[in-house]
Amino acid sequence: MAKMEKTDSEQLEIVISGAEEENGGTEALLPKRGAVSVVWRYFGFKKSDKDQQTIFCKICLAKVSATGGNTSNLRHHLRRRHVPEYEESMKLKGASSFTSQILVEISEGENEETDELVPKRGAHSVVWRYFGFKKSDYNQKNILCTICFTKVAAGGGNTSNLLHHLSRRHVSEYEQCIKLKFAPFGSAGGQQSLQDALARGAPYDRKSRRWIDITNAITLHLAKDMIALNTVEKEGFKQMVRTLDHSHCLQTSYFPDDHTGELLAAGLQEVLDSWGLPENKLVAITTDDGEDVKKAVEINKWAGLQCFGHKLHLAIEKGLSDERIQEAIGMCKKIVSTFSSSSKKRKDLAIVQNYLGLPNHVLTVETPTRWGSRQVMIQRVLEQERAISHVLKEDKKSRHLLPSWQDLEVLEAVNKALCPLQDFTDALSGEQYVGVSYLKPVLKLFNASILAEDENDPQLTKDVKRNVLADLNGKYSHPVVDDLLDMASLLDPRFRTKYTDEEKVERVLSRAVEEIVSLTKPQQDPLPGAAASGAESEPDPPPKPKRRKTLASFFKSQGGAVTEEESVREELTVYLQAADVDSDVNPFDWWRCRQTSFPRVAKLARRYLCIPATSAPSERAFSADGNLVPCHRAALKPDAVDRLVFLAQNL
Template sequence: MAPINTVNNEAFKEMIKTLDKRYEMPSRNYFSKVALPALYKQCREEIRKEIADLPFYATTTDLWSSRTMEPYMSLTIHYIDEDFEIKTRCLQTSFFPEDHTGEAIAQGLVEALASWDLQQERLVCITTDNGTNVVKAAALNQWTRLQCFGHRLHLAIDRKARTLIPTWQDTEVLESINQALQPLLEFTDALSSEKYVSISFVKPVLHLFSTSILKTTDDATTLTNTIKTKILTYLEEKYQDPETQELLDMASAVNPRFKMRYVNENRIAPIQARLISEMVAPANMEMGPTDPCGGTTGNAEDGPSGPKRRKTLGSFFKGSCGSTSPNQEQQTVASELQAYLQCASLDSENDPLDWWKEHGKLYPRVSKLAKKYLCIPATSSPSERVFSTGGNVVTCHRASLKPEHVDRLVFLAKNL
């Protein structure tokens, strides 16, 4: 985004005159005080309407300091819309002068969601780096947190391979290091995308690391095998906590490419039970309260104060015998899940969201869980990209921008 004072540049004015001699260039004050605030307000309102009734969403956050060492906190939102398209929005790049304690960050994140009327209960997961303060903030808010795969992989390489790096003269050793680390770069780039599903790949990628990419081989050098072993051991250790494992299993299960393929055998039954439980819960909420005979209650206007309606012939058959019992609902949900799990798996090169767009009506309850879990980013790269945009806004020539102007410009640059 070009600086506003570009409109005062004589060469720019000359170019505009060449394009259209009748056009009168507005002043710099017009753009800074009228045009940009109006555009920001319009864009913010459109996004507010877009995310107002989201049943599920995920977020990422990160902290950053500008060229003038002013601290900012970013927040991005990720969700899957009705057309099974994954969406990403930058909600804020807010000035954060408070101490970066877990308590302050937790409160700042809660206030950020509240400013957009987003319910915390619908937040599926927040993806962050491994900073102690951010980890504590997620814990204080009792939010499910996913550790950034990119950061974790970087730490695995840095901490476990750094002590093995030799001097530049040891070409054979350098080749061994390159042989061990080069394949990991592609995985980091692939899992950092915002345009397609990424979280359901984490469990398969870790499996691929252990069985192929980071597996020791006889033809590799001792140093190469040592690096591979240390990195793999570190990753397996950091992804062993039950909450993370369950989240990754759920995401993998609703991806038609993987389903239960990468879920441990002793975890298949619990994961299927949780899938069924979450599939039943929304259905019960949509049915609404029921009367003693098993039918749903009517509107308020049908009560004693409203006009009495004539019964239809069909109403005589709407008794307890025609209602769906909890056991029947459970069986229906279980049958839908089994039908989904037994259908042909999607090719690994195909987009799972395209598959769900086509098959969502066949498995309506499972498709809702797909929207819930597949929107979670595997890395916190979206927030880091916000700060890359912020670095392009707060340049050495615009180091005096006020924080509210930085937030506005970054917001427009990311969302327009």
């Protein structure tokens, strides 16, 4: 008997040693990515098996085949070879999903060193392929080696300690890393996978439904359109992944007639009719500053809200009408044009930038149709003024372009006044968040601090601020527009009546009550005669049977019934008394969670908070239209253009 036991032991040792040789040693196995079934806690993959194709048992290190993610063979292996583990897995399988998940997490926590590490977000150096972070380390502060799981310190994104760790502990990996570091782009091993590129670009968890959908969609795009796989490594692709969510463009219409106010008004009416949208549901229309469009809105008697970006841009233009400013800006344009047209000057500028320790930025050209591009041009010239002067001095033909100290003072005064305004224009041009309710608070902020005159400001800065502020206040002082902005701020839970003038609060609340009451009223039948004749033909309903009084009926209030207006007023009062909301909260999410508590007010909020603050979404649709119909595609039919723009904006 003892001899038989020894023989079995020897055979078991032979089997294990054979499995170890087949598996390349007793290295720790990695768990299956995205595994849900509890049976996977007993199986894993080699670290070198990046695609996780060959399955090994963690207990006996035997290779087990399981195609298509089927776990039947895995359970059969446990039942035949490891009975206690098989019984344990069946208990876990029969437990509730919540309990099972907790047990799996505890099991994974016991063997924390063998967990798969998450790569560093936004990493560019090849050395990061050997280091990672725990999934629980969301801020990615504790760096771990993927080979020995040792914690390595590397502050400020510096990779020197990481390379030192590889050279001291893992020589072969260090040599491979150095080869990859100095290899040309596209060499073997230098291209990251689609999964890794998406993990860097998208702020979603790898197991989330959204991350999976985006990965599948982009994979289909690369395969179907035969796009090079290294596209996923480029900065433009990463930016695209970050901005995959966008609004929808329903339709574009061919308008061959002259863009007069009368014809535009008729065209807008046709758009509402084609989509079956009743005119009484139109709260406001956001337009640019074109006179024809404003006239069309007046003809249709609609409430119009002019684009905040256009308004701010025109106010800045008027604020910079001073002759000294125009001369300084003209000089600025000549400098930028000189460097743009000379490759030698651009090279010299880069050399001087490195010598002076200035940022390696190119000079920016002003684009009249791009909001804020003038301020960006001025800011860049001031930033590179020392390097620009050094380059221009070396060329006799361009020395006359050297900016004088008077020009620099003017540009600094203008930049100080306009720099804070750029962020507001960009922020209010978004499509995925509420913009119209911000206008009233932004105007108040401009008056209180951003464009308020400071004692330390130069006189020219004060003049620019005063002119811009006066123009903006005048454009938004119209009673209809002012009421619209007050109502939008009231229905935004972040602001409510905080930025409404005290003497106007009661009037705004009364108007809100009136609109809510009108929304809750049942729709009137457009054909009262037909409704009356139909009512006469219907038989009278049978009388309701009498019910005996209950004990609770004696305690009901005997006062008059509460009117609809009083009920709405009470709901609006409770809404105004609700807890304060952080400024970063999305008002749509807030209303989605609380529309059952304030059902009437939520209907009004849905009407006002959808109004865009700028015409930027429409401008983007126009740009897409122009890109789709260049000169060599001018024969496209209007219907084809409509379909192409729809696909380009919505896919």
